[in-house]
Amino acid sequence: MITALLVVAIAAAMATAMTRQQQLEIQRSANILNAEQAYLYALGAEAFARQVLRRDAEDGRIDHLDEDWASLVPPTVIDGGDLFGRLEDLTGRFNLxxxxxxxxxxxxxxxxxxxxxxxxxxxxxxxxxxxxxxxxxxxxxxxxxxxxxxxxxxxxxxxxxxxxxxxxxxxxxxxxxxxxxxxxxxxxxxALPSTTPLNVNTASAILLQGLADLLDPDMAEQLIDARGGDGFASVDAFLDQVGTLAGDELRDQVAETSITIGSNYFLFQGEARFGRGRVQLASLLQRAESGAVTTLRRSRRQL
Known part of the structure; x- marks a missing residue:
């Protein structure tokens, strides 16, 4: 009798352990599926970002911070979770x-x-x-x-x-x-795959200041104020503003640098949550002169 009870106890313990292990495997599989679904949602947000950039190219090739692509999209509720994303003009940074x-x-x-x-x-x-x-x-x-x-x-x-x-x-x-x-x-x-000019319509004050030795922080902030919401309409308009603030010598020095008012490279950053799955996505997007947008590379981080 004691032997029989011992066998039943061992069998029950084994069954409990197997059930618990099975539950863990089911939960692990569910987490993987949720993370993959979240990743697909993030890819969908990236595809939407490419569409926004294509539409922006149709409106002209002047890029500034008051355009639709530069707006931070608030979290959007989706079936089972939420997602959000943003675009940044990488031509507004210094390309190493x-x-x-x-x-x-x-x-x-x-x-x-x-x-x-x-x-x-x-x-x-x-x-x-x-x-x-x-x-x-x-x-x-x-x-x-x-x-x-x-x-x-x-x-x-x-x-x-x-x-x-x-x-x-x-x-x-x-x-x-x-x-x-x-x-x-x-x-x-x-770090972009080719040399690029600096977009003076999206660059920060510290990067504008770096265009010339004689540009000081106050002048850089005045240039930010002068470009306003719509940005400079041309490179010459920017250079003329530099000349107005600091004279022709500084204007000529800035003119020797590589600057532009349009952009071809953008960083998409998105995050999606589905169930217990949460994924961050960072994608380098290139926009050709034709307006076509290509994903050059992307990185994924599962949270």
Missing amino acids: NNLVDDEGPATVQIAQFQRLLRELELPIDTAWNVVDWLDGDQDPSPAGGAEDLEYLRRTPAYRSAGRLLTSPSELLLIDGFDMAAYQRLEPHVT
């Missing part, structure tokens, strides 16, 4: 890949980046470390820099890229950029 061109270090762009570093109270010489990371040779820049010999001494050892950056986070691999420096710099920079 502008620091090197086909002929080598891009002097004007390097000076522009150094002004940004200076305003952020970061060492300006680290700009040359980025140049060396991008270029294809192993010769440290005369003004300072770091090539393979610097990085091979580290643990673990690695080499400089010798190619364009694919993400600003690669700065963390470059000599002179720790997490604190990266976090200070990240809101102002991007």
